[in-house]
Each structure stands twice: as structure tokens, then as C-alpha cells.
Amino acid sequence: LEKVTLQLNGYHQFQYAGYYAALEQGYYSEAGLDVAIVEFKMGIDPVIDVYSGKAEFGVSNSSLLLARAANKPVVALAAIGQHSANVLFGQPRGKEQKEQKEQGMQALTGKRIMLDTQADSVLALLANEGMAGQFVELTHSYDPQDLIKGKVDAMSGSLLNELYFFERAKFPAHIYAPRDAGIDFYGDVLFTSEHMVSGEGDKVRAFRAASLRGWQYAMAHQSEMVDLIRNKYAQRLDRDHLLFQGRQMQALMDLDSTEIGNQTAARWLAIGAAYLGMGKLEQVPSIDGFIFDPTPPPKKAGPDYKLLALIAAGALLIVLFLLVTFRLTRAQFALRIEKQRQEALQEQLRANEERYRGLFISMDNGFALNEIICDNDGKPIDYRFIEVNPAFEKVSGMPREKLIGKRAKEVLQSGDDDWLEQFGSVALTGQPKRYEKFSQKTCRWFATDSYSPAPGKFAVVTQEITERKQMEIALTKANIELRDKYEEISRLQEKLREQAVRDPLTGLHNRRYLDETLQRELARAKRESYTLCVILIDLDFFKKVNDTYGHLAGDEVLKAFARLLHDHARAGDVACRYGGEEFMLMLPKMPTETAIERANVLREKFAATKVPFGEAEISTTLSIGIAIFPQHGGNPDELTNNADQALYVAKSEGRNRAIVFDPGRPPAIHG
């Protein structure tokens, strides 16, 4: 006999009678197994023990699906309890309350409830009834007296145990059964590990079959089982209680209508969906490989010559009969598997559909599915609403009933042909589009994403973006204002820069500009080896002009000379007012003779100029000093000083003349 362990998820009681019977009746040993039935102990988790290999088999409940969803390699062998024994017991209901049946669980709002966190079906019931967080949850004392004495208003408990105490105390507790609300969890589930199924499939099949046989026996001999439990296993519960458990198990196993151990994909998926509703699962898990298939795999044909001889000797008819039967069975089996697969798929589909429906209803964005309507030439002329969500009703300001099946032009009256053009292109080309638009009717901005789920159809997801748009518009305005300001500041700065280097009276460059430019030009002339001519010009007897005609007249003369200077300057020349009635002309790349020539042309033209001022016509002359780089100096100071010295010579020699610097030519002594 091979030793295997069955780990129970509770203390010895009638709940496990089938396994005791299988052992006692020798079904396990007939199957070649020496089974140790191990009672539950604090800290033990049968699921962990089984998938870790500590025990070969275990008893769990519907929460086995949660372990599976968490990728624990467990396989459900048989559902012994077709329904969970867990219910919520409440205070007995008076006559009046009984009549108000429809009030249901809402009666527990704000009440004190003791909950066992393992009682998943009860938790699912509370979640389903919208009671989560609506009551005061207390730690479970597991003492039925607490309900009887009214210390609490309700407590989760089992139809196998707590109910027995309530009945014995003649306490007609009100039962809130998850099953009544359509939440139908499996009770006890016999299970093993994937490792066992793939490696020792025959052992698993034999153990399962012997266990189910044991259950058959136990349910047919309940009183005998009670004695067996009390004699061999535990005496915690009295005979009466164990017999009560037997009767309750009979009901929970659906013995009249269900084969012992039967489990279906559809039921497991429904349990998965309930866990989803409670938030214990994020999606209904695939149950592929989770439900054990007890059908033995086809045996490998061994060379059983005796049997072969016998068959060979047998009638052809029997062979044919077997063949037909086999085919039929196989077809039936395939059909059953297919049906289960279909059921599972449908269940999954339904669960998904519910999820998406929930999303569709609760999403903040308006959603509408539509069908485009075209004229005979295939040009979009309107569209029809197929489906809309509540957010769309809000955005459009139209209730669903007024939209579904209706044409847009009929119900929206927006006269907005732009939309139609956009939607038509999406529906007919299949190219998704996004656009933002201002609705004149509602004075709001909307962003619309549209795509085509099928030819001729288009879905629209609309989002109000008025706030964002207003901010964008304000931002653009602020940006434009900022840019204008910046440009104005730049203009002013440029003006200031210009003013800083210009003489306000004559508009010529000032001395500051000249200092910078002379430095730069001189450096360039040195680098590129060309000459640079500096011509210093001073108006003769200007003080006299001022004294005779007044300062304003003097100003006019200065301006007239500046104009002349400006008009005679060529590209590359730099003319500036050097100070008072002194001017300077800088001529790069100019031979000395040409420079003298130009200075004299200027001098002669100015001498011939008559500046009108009131009745008078003022004329005066110029004295000019010339210095040339490199002959007369290598730096600005030297050059200007020498030009100044030449000017001084011009003044001293009688004015109205241009003199080139000559170190050997001192100014005349007379003045």
C-alpha cells in the first residue's frame, strides 16, 4: 500500500464522514492506498501543504479558486459540498418584520455584525447587497450566545454548527443565506496538486474514486458514521450534533439531484465572478486545468497476447459493437468537454461584458456609437445613434431615449455640418480622428476622438475641455502681450543705444562712438596694412557767430556743417562731432593726397555756404588738421593729438586752411 495524506481544513466531524468511511470500508486499501486523515491544527493551511508536497490531498472550499488565480498549482478533484454552509444569522424577526420581506439585508444597516473573514460567500452577499461598510464590524467570538443574548445583531456562522446551537436553544435566528441572493459557492472541495495530477494521475483517480465511494457509503449509513467518528476520531461533538450535521450535509450535497463530487466550469466561473465583485480578484481566472478530469487516459496497448488471441477468436460483431460504443462515448465525452468549454467561455464573456458595461456607464467621457447615413452617391448626409452612455447624455443635454435610433439632424438641430464631414470620413475611411471644437449652442469646448469599429459605423468619445481651452486662450493672449512688450523694449533699447552714440543737435555720431570706432579701425588697418586718415575740423571764429547772431544761430551753422559733412561722406567714412564746434572725419584706406583734396573740397564748400538765419545769412570758414596712420602715429591718442597739432598750425597760420601734420613745422607765433 502506498502512504498518502489527506489534510482536512477542520476538526474531525461529520463534514469529513466520506473519508472515514472510505478508510473503514477498505475502499482506500482496495485502491492500493494507505491514507492518513490529518485533522486541522492552528497554523496549518491545507492549500500550502498540498502544493508544497507535504500532503498529497486536501480539503478546502471555494477559496481554492483564489489560490489558483494566484498561480498556486492546485487542482479541484471533487466538490463534496455543492453549496457553502456559511450564512449570516440575524436576530429573530417579529411578525411585522417578516411581512416587510423586501427590506432584506438593509435592516442590518448600522447594526453590529460579527464576521468570520474566511466566510467568503457571506462577504460576497454583503458586497452584493451594497452593505459593505454600512454596519459596525466586530471581531468574531464564535460564541452563539452572543447572538442569543443580543450582544450582537448578526454573526456569520455555519448551517452545520451554529444553527445546531440556535435550534437547541430554541432561538429562531433569522438566516440570510447567500444562496437566496444567487451567490452559490461550493462548500468542501477535495483537491490535490498539479504535480500529483501530471505525475501520478492513476493514484489521484483511484483516491478520488475511493473517496466518492466512501461518501456514498457515509450518506447511506449516517448513524453508523456518527458512532465511527465518536469512537475513532473525536468526541468534541455529541451524537445529536453529529446526526444534525449528517442531515445538513445531505441537503448541502444535493444528494437527490447531483452526483457526489460533481463540479462544473460554469459554477466555478460564477464563483470567480462573485470574487471579482468583492474585489478579491482582478479578473475571472482561466479554469483550464483547474477542474480535474476523472476520465482515465486511453491505455497504451500492451502486448497482451492472451487477450489478443481471445479477441481474435471473438466474433467480429462484438468488435464492431465495441468500436461503435467507443466512438459514441468519445463523441459524448468530446461533446461534454465542448459544452463545458462553451459554458466557461460564455460565463467569461458575460463577466467581461459586465465589467465593460460598468466602465461604459461610469466613465466621465461621453461615448456614442453611431451609424453613418449616406445619399445615393455615397456622400454622408446624416448619422444615427446606436448607443450612448450617461456621460454622453449629460454632454449632449439629451436623454438616451430621445437619441437611440434617431438621426442626428432630427434630434440635435445644431446645423453643424462640420461634424458630419468629420464623422463621415472616419466611418468611411476607418481612419481615427481627433479634433477640438467650440459649440456655439452650449458655449463650451469639446475634444472628440472618433474611430470606426466597423465599416459605416463610428464611435465618438467626447470630453469637455472648456476650462483647458480658456486657459490656452488666456495663455496665448498673455504670450502675444508679452511678445509686444518685449519688442517695444527691444526698440527702446536700440533707440537708447543709438542715442548714446549720437549727437542730438547734428545727428552725427558723438565722440564716444568715435573713440570706440577709431580704436577698432586702427586695429584693422594695422592687421590689413592700410592707411587711416584722421581729419580734425574746427569752425573759425565761431564764438563770434554766437556773439553776433545768438546761440540758436550758432546751432544752425553747426547743423549746416554737419549736413555738408554727412553728404560728402562715402561708405566706410566715419564723421562725428568731436565736441563744441569741432568735428572729426576718419577715412580708412585713403592716400594722403586724396585726403588733403577731400579736406579742401569740404573747406571750400563750407566757405561758400550761407546759412540763413532770420534776415541774416551767416558764413564762416574751417581750419583742418590732418594726421595719417602709420606715418603720424600708431595709436588713437597719438593720431588725434597730431591732427590737433596740425589744426593748431592751421589756426595759427591764418585759418581757413588744411594742414597735414609735420613734426618739424611749429605753429606760427602770431595768432
Ligand SMILES: Nc1nc2c(ncn2[C@@H]2O[C@H](COP(=O)(O)OP(=O)(O)OP(=O)(O)O)[C@@H](O)[C@H]2O)c(=O)[nH]1
Ligand atoms: N551755438 C553753439 N555754440 C557752441 C556750441 N558748442 C560750443 N559753442 C561755442 O563755440 C565757441 C567756441 O569758441 P572758441 O573756442 O573761442 O573758438 P572760436 O571762436 O571758434 O575761435 P577759433 O577757434 O580760434 O577760430 C564758444 O563760444 C562756445 O560757446 C553749441 O553747441 N552751439
